Amino acid sequence: MTWLITGGTGYIGAHVARAMAEAGERVVVLDDVSSGVPERLPADVPLVRGSLGDRELVDRTLAGHEVTGVVHLAAKKQVGESVEQPLRYYRENVHGLTVLLEAVVAAGIGRFLFSSSAAVYGVPEVELIDEDTPAVPINPYGETKLAGEWLVRATGRAHGMATACLRYFNVAGAVRPELADTGVFNIIPMFFDRITRGEAPRIFGDDYPTPDGTCVRDYVHVADIADAHLAVARHLDGRPGDLTLNIGRGEGVSVRELADLVAEVTGSRHEPVVEGRRPGDAARAVASVDRITRELGWTASLGVREMVESAWEGWCLRHPEARAKARSH
Numbered sequence: 001m002t003w004l005i006t007g008g009t010g011y012i013g014a015h016v017a018r019a020m021a022e023a024g025e026r027v028v029v030l031d032d033v034s035s036g037v038p039e040r041l042p043a044d045v046p047l048v049r050g051s052l053g054d055r056e057l058v059d060r061t062l063a064g065h066e067v068t069g070v071v072h073l074a075a076k077k078q079v080g081e082s083v084e085q086p087l088r089y090y091r092e093n094v095h096g097l098t099v100l101l102e103a104v105v106a107a108g109i110g111r112f113l114f115s116s117s118a119a120v121y122g123v124p125e126v127e128l129i130d131e132d133t134p135a136v137p138i139n140p141y142g143e144t145k146l147a148g149e150w151l152v153r154a155t156g157r158a159h160g161m162a163t164a165c166l167r168y169f170n171v172a173g174a175v176r177p178e179l180a181d182t183g184v185f186n187i188i189p190m191f192f193d194r195i196t197r198g199e200a201p202r203i204f205g206d207d208y209p210t211p212d213g214t215c216v217r218d219y220v221h222v223a224d225i226a227d228a229h230l231a232v233a234r235h236l237d238g239r240p241g242d243l244t245l246n247i248g249r250g251e252g253v254s255v256r257e258l259a260d261l262v263a264e265v266t267g268s269r270h271e272p273v274v275e276g277r278r279p280g281d282a283a284r285a286v287a288s289v290d291r292i293t294r295e296l297g298w299t300a301s302l303g304v305r306e307m308v309e310s311a312w313e314g315w316c317l318r319h320p321e322a323r324a325k326a327r328s329h
């Protein structure tokens with residue numbers, strides 16, 4: 001019994017691959033290394049280099065490794081880029097998934113986990129977002145994730161598979177520094193980037209209808225995300241049907257609170273500067289985690305401090321000047 005992990009050299013994928021391998025599952029990774037780092041993988045996890053759009057390669061990988069389940073994380077994930085290049089995002093995230101699912105069906109594989117995102121919800125004005133909150137994405141990235149969910153569910157129903165669409169909220173942190181996110185697309189690395197440049201962290205808008213006026217988000221440690229994948233993978237064993245699950249902590253943290261924590265962890269005394277709101281930012285996006293708790297008995301165990309501390313360790317590994325720079329202000 002082997003799990004294929006697509007996108008397994010990526011930030012989240014490498015955490016998932018490691019967690020599953022350490023838990024005794026056999027795993028193989030398929031990744032074109034377009035944004036991944038092969039060194040993130042343990043030496044005993046095989047890496048097949050190539051695209052999930054390459055049907056022949058996918059067929060060979062599924063057969064050659066006797067794959068019985070798939071965790072599909074490979075995707076393009078930058079919201080801004082998806083607005084500029086929608087066709088590329090639909091090709092990679094939707095067409096690529098179609099090719100993968102065709103191969104999975106042809107191989108008779110019965111278990112499929114799909115990396116979805118809270119981006120499918122758009123900007124709902126609710127206190128807690130549950131899985132029945134209408135999915136109204138506001139950018140092509142979110143649209144491709146929602147279309148991916150439709151593809152996965154429809155294919156699962158038609159072919160008697162067990163599927164799970166996992167809607168991650170704001171993923172942060174690292175299990176070890178070399179596994180950290182290398183992109184600067186999320187707020188924590190964006191704060192680190194400014195501090196390392198000797199510039200004040202930026203807060204986009206402090207006039208939202210939230211307790212301190214800044215946006216509130218649900219941050220979840222990547223170790224918890226990986227642990228949830230393992231729990232879902234084992235839950236899917238021999239159970240046809242589809243699951244759609246939020247993965248978050250169910251607790252909101254404001255951008256201002258996060259900035260304070262970043263200052264504490266990094267030693268930076270830069271006072272954040274407040275700039276105008278960014279288009280498309282919801283005031284609040286916090287998950288209801290009732291369903292994953294009820295279905296799997298799973299809850300996140302790590303807090304925001306662990307996320308910021310471990311993310312900072314990873315950042316400093318790649319930016320050795322960061323510590324001194326942070327403390328020089």
Ligand SMILES: NC(=O)c1ccc[n+]([C@@H]2O[C@H](COP(=O)([O-])OP(=O)(O)OC[C@H]3O[C@@H](n4cnc5c(N)ncnc54)[C@H](O)[C@@H]3O)[C@@H](O)[C@H]2O)c1
Nearest residue numbers: 007010011012031032033034035036051052074075117171
């Ligand atoms: N990081 C987050 O906060 C977040 C939140 C919600 C959902 N997600 C989803 O989680 C998944 C993983 O995200 P991540 O943050 O690890 O991103 P990442 O860019 O670090 O990882 C994506 C991986 O997929 C690989 N890849 C991309 N296109 C491919 C293709 N066509 N064929 C084979 N490999 C390909 C890349 O090389 C990379 O290793 C994505 O599906 C993303 O949409 C991420």
